[in-house]
Amino acid sequence: MxxxxxxxxxxxxxxxxxxxxxxxxxxxxxxxxxxxxxxxxxxxxxxxxxxxxxxxxxxxxxxxxxxAMDREEMPFNRAQRNWVYRAAENKSNTVAFGSTRNLNIPGTPIFMNAVFPPLDDQFATTEPMVIGPHCREPYVAPSIFNISGMSYGALSKPAIQALARGAGKAGIWLNTGEGGLAPYHLEGNCDIVYQIGTAKFGVRDEAGNLSDDKLRQMAADPRIRMFEIKLSQGAKPGKGGILPAAKIDEEVARIRGVPRGQDAISPNRHREVDDFDDLLDLIGHIREVTGKPVGFKTCIGSADPWFDFFKRVKERGGECAPDFIAVDGGEGGTGAAPMPLIDLVGMPLRDALIRMVDLRDLAGLHDRIRIIAAGKLVAPADVAWAICMGADFVCAGRGFMFSLGCIQALKCNKNTCPTGITTHIPSLQKGLVVEEKDKRVAAYAKAVIHEVEMIAHSVGVAEPRQMRRRHVRVVTDSGATRQMNEIHPSVHLGLTGMARARGHKQFEEALKRLQIEGEEL
Missing domain, CATH: 1.20.5 (Single alpha-helices involved in coiled-coils or other helix-helix interfaces)
Structure with a gap:
């Protein structure tokens, strides 16, 4: 007591x-x-x-x-994230009772199923596609769905390791992002697209200029399949990359060649590229030095300047053309960007992709230049829509971050990511177990590809890239739907395609602007 x-x-x-x-x-x-x-x-x-x-x-x-309701959040709602999570875990994504998606919202795509689709044993299967047929080492790309540029530094070591290994398991390519090639990109033995940003990290000399010796060194690795010149990105067009000082450790500083203790700010454009002729010269130079396909990534603000680009390509000859163009929508993501740019600058992908595809096709370069689409395309319907619009490939960044376990905490720029994906703090990185997350990356990629093929099968084609604008309808402001080829008629190669183009008034001015010294294309 x-x-x-x-x-x-x-x-x-x-x-x-x-x-x-x-x-x-x-x-x-x-x-x-x-x-x-x-x-x-x-x-x-x-x-x-x-x-x-x-x-x-x-x-x-x-x-x-x-x-928040399942389809209310931004930039990605719970329904989108949950689909990725389940796909990454190899769980069934079937649902019951009915769709929770509001099909009356203007812009919503609705795919048109065939009356007599192919039988189940005639499933639509993706075929490999050649990029850079004129190169010494063309790239036969096996997958329609791949990983967008996300730099080491913006992402953590275990995140890059898991992405690389997952890409290798799924047979897809991995874009390095502008931060240069880290040893972790090579761990999965996957195909690599080396992105050359405006600061030319990893392939620059001491003065910051492009180094041919370092280009040859990179090209000597058979895993590096292509080189992508980054002109701009959708999240911050007109401004270079931003890597906060908090995320620059000793290794990141060494790979990029930047000092520690201050933000790494890339120039807002390539200093040696003042016009389209300079751009074509740079593309040709890198292609000659490396022997591999070279293209560029851009977010477009208007289609008008690109008439001059395709006109210059036609004047100089098709071999000078880029091997691919990656079109990034203004809704694209990033680790850090000023709010006015991320919110208000750059054409949305739904407009930009159609314009770039039409200009390419009007110039007669359909088989010469491949189009890659990016910008919030994380689910099968998004990917299938882009292919219907004319994209040859689709890349995603944030979708693969979700497959790694991203919870959309919106802390990417603060080095405090709770899932270990965008932080260099060891105690937070330990939550990302590479040996488990690489399986999720591969499972997510395979699930997207499988369901895109399922949509293609439903609309009645034998290969996803055979889908056209006539296979998808879009909800209009009135609530009614219209076929996309009625709103944006497709243009194809050859005399038949040109005849079709002549039948639509909106192409008349485009054809005139692309004429060379009075000669029709």
Whole structure:
């Protein structure tokens, strides 16, 4: 009994001390809040005003888990993320009762199933496609769905390792992003697309200029299949890459050739490229040095300048053309970008892709230049839509981040990613187990490809790239649907294609602008 009383007295003393400390803490906060001048709420409502900041910080969490409906969140809603999670875990993505998608929203694509689709043993299977037929080493790309450029530095070591190994398991390519080639990109023995950013990380000399010796060194690795010149990206067109200083450790600094302790800011464009002739010269130079396909990535603000580009290609000859063009929509993602650029600059992919495809086809370069589409294309329907519009390949970045376990915490630029994907803090990276996540990456890629092939099978074609704009309808402002080929007629090669183009008034001016010295294409 005496022991119990002693414990109770001890607990009472602790309570009094804790209460006293609590009162002192509140008094200190009251004194500080009434004297600080930066926050009006805390000054007018000392102590309790501090809860506003806490609730603002937690609001994002509560909306995501408790209040937002499945298809309400941005930039990716819960339905989209859950599809990727289940696909990455090799779980069934079948649903019951009915769709939760609102099919009355303008812009919603609806695929047109065939009356008599092919039998199940005539399944639509993806065929490999050649990129760069004029190169010394053309690339026979096996997959329609691949991994977009995400740099080591922006992503963590285990994230790059898992992506590379997963890409190798799935038979898809992995784009390095502008941060240069890290040893972790090569671990999966997958096909690599080496992106040359405006800072030319990994292939530049001490003065920051493009180094032919380093290009040859990179090209000597058979795993590097293509080179992509980054002109701009959808998340921040007109501004170069931004890698916050907090994410630049010793290894990242060494691979990129940048100092530690300050942000790594890439130029907003390639200094030696002032016009389309310079761009074609650069493409030709890199292709000659490396012997491999070379193209470029861009986010377009208007189709108007690209008339001149294709005109110059026609004037100089098809062999000078880029082997591919990667079209990034203004809705593309990034690790860090100014809000005005990420929100308001750059044409959305649904407009940009159609314009670039039509210009390529009007110029008669359908089989010469491959089109790669990117910009929030994470689910099979997104990929199938892009192919119907004329894309030859589709790349995704954030979809593969979800396959790694990304929870859309929106901390990519703060080096505090809770899933270890975009942080260089070892204690956070340990949550990303490479030996498990690479399987998820491969499973996600295979699931997307399989379901795109399923859509192609349903609309009645033997290969996904045989899908056309006539195979998809889109919801209009009135709520009715129209076939895409009625809104944006397709243009194909040859005299028949040109005759069709002549039948649509919207192509008349385009054909005139692409004429060379009065000669029709």
């Amino acid at each position: 005496e022991f119990v009383m002693a414990v109770l007295q001890y607990l009472a003393l602790l309570f009094v001390l804790a209460s006293g400390l609590g009162v002192l803490a509140i008094a200190a906060m009251f004194w500080l809040d009434t004297r600080q001048t930066s926050d009006a709420i805390r000054r007018n409502y000392p102590v309790i005003g501090r809860f506003r900041g806490l609730f603002t910080e937690l609001g994002e969490f509560f909306r995501q888990y408790f209040f």
